[in-house]
Each structure stands twice: as C-alpha cells, then as structure tokens.
Amino acid sequence: MIKIYHNKLCSKSCAALDLLMSKHVEFNIQEYITDVPSKDEMKNLLTILKMKPLQLIRHHETIFQENFKDLILTDNEWIDVMLQNPILIERPIVVKNGKAVIGRPIENIIKLLQEF
Template sequence: MISIYHNPRCSKSREALQILEENSTNFEVIKYLEDTFDQEALENVISLLGIKPIELIRKNESIWKEKYKDLDLSDNDLIAAMVKHPKLIERPIVVNGKKAIIGRPPQNILNIL
C-alpha cells in the first residue's frame, strides 16, 4: 500500500497527490498535521528515506527559526521537534513498501511507484 503524507494547503503536496491519483489506484492519504507522527513512526520514515533527520526539517518555518535554528540538536532532538511541531516536516512524503521519497519536485514520486 502506498501512503502519502499530505498537507492539503501545500501546492507541492497537492501536485504529488494528483500524480498518485493519475498513476495508482491503491494509496492512502495521511494528513500528517492532523494524524501526527509519533517518534517511532517518524524514525521509520526517515530510515526509509535514507536521510538524516536534519534533511527532513523545513528550515524556513518560523517555528524552526524561533525555537531551534541556533541550537546544537541531536538526531533524537530533531525528531522530537518534528513530532511536537509537524509543520517542520518537509512534504509531501510518499512511502511505497520499503521505499520512501520526498515529493520535491512532485515528479520524484514516480521513481517509487
């Protein structure tokens, strides 16, 4: 089952969802700002993405700039920040089995369909 971690207010996320609708019939939409990640689930997605937690942070978000930017944070601290403030998580994220990709640009998701 394909999952898209989606923010309906984000144009890139809406574009990625459209690509899924055009190319797949079996997927679930997870509005991650409402149905938030817990620590373990976010760690799993980061592992599937094959990136460091800092690479999933939206560094232009005001929450990041105001609360975290100047701190020396461990990977666990970064994950905890994203769990507490899901707006910090880059989007959209598409997971297909044991593969995941950040849909920036949205056409990237075609690589794992």
C-alpha cells in the first residue's frame, strides 16, 4: 500500500496526489498538519528516507526563520520541533513497500511507483 503525507495547501503536495490518482494506484492519505505523525512514525520515516531530521525541515518557513534557524539541537529535539510545528516537515512524502521519497521533484514519486 502507498501512503502520502499530504498538505492540501501545498501545490507540490497536491500535484503528487494528482499523480497518484492518475496512476490508479491504491493509496492512503495522511494530512500530517492535522494528523501529526507519532514520534516513532517520524523516526521510521527518517530511517527509510535515509535523512537526518534537520534535512527534512523546511528552512524557508517563517516559523523556522523566526524561532529555530540559529539553534543547535539534537536529532530527537529536531523531531520534537517538527511534531510540534508540522508545517516545517518537507512535503509531500510518499511511502511504498518500505521505501520513501520526498515528492520534490515529482519524478522521485514516479521512480518510486516504478519499483517492484
């Protein structure tokens, strides 16, 4: 099963959702802004994305610039920041068969769909 971590206010996330619908694949949507992942779920996503928490943060968001840009935090602390401020999580994230990609560029999703 495919899962997309989606933000309905993001054009790139909406494009990813449109792509999945056009491919007629089954998928689940998690609107992560209102349905925030658990800490364990976020750690798992980071593991399968092969990323550190700071790499998954949207550094240009105002909230990051105003509150976090000069901080030096541990990975666990950055995860907590993302979970408390989910707008900071890069999007969309698409997961399939234990693999995940950030859907920027959308070609990342196309490659993931072609696997297996």
